[in-house]
Amino acid sequence: MKILMVCLGNICRSPVAEGVLKHLSSNKNLALQIDSAGTAAYHIGEHPDKRSIQNARKNGVDISKLKARKFSKGDFDEFDRIFVMDENNYKNVISISSEKHHHQKVDFLLNQLFPGKNLPVPDPYYGNEKEFEDVFQLIYKACDKLTDELILNKK
16 A cells, blocks of 8 residues: 655655654554655755654654655555645645545545544644644554554455
């Protein structure tokens, strides 16, 4: 299975989600291909925000080698599931394709924890260290639930 995590600039939330999901899938022996992208082209080719890197490292996840890229229409064909971090990301991703089968692949990451609520993962970019930690923990819990779901569906 191929999973894509999407946020605005691909330097805070989605690379953390990519790193956490890779970490958890490795620990749980899941064969997943995971990537992340942004809906905006602000940071293409850049590594994640230093605060995201530091916070993830503190929690045992290395995202330092990831590089930002922009979401493209081809991602709908490349990935089985696409998780967005907030409503603007959702609208931006959905607007790229008019095909219903593409739209069915897209969901809010926090629907893993709060089904059907479409809650946002807060963007910590303008925040402090605590906000980066809170976002990491929220993403971790959602990805943990996702990997548990994938394990159950394998059986």
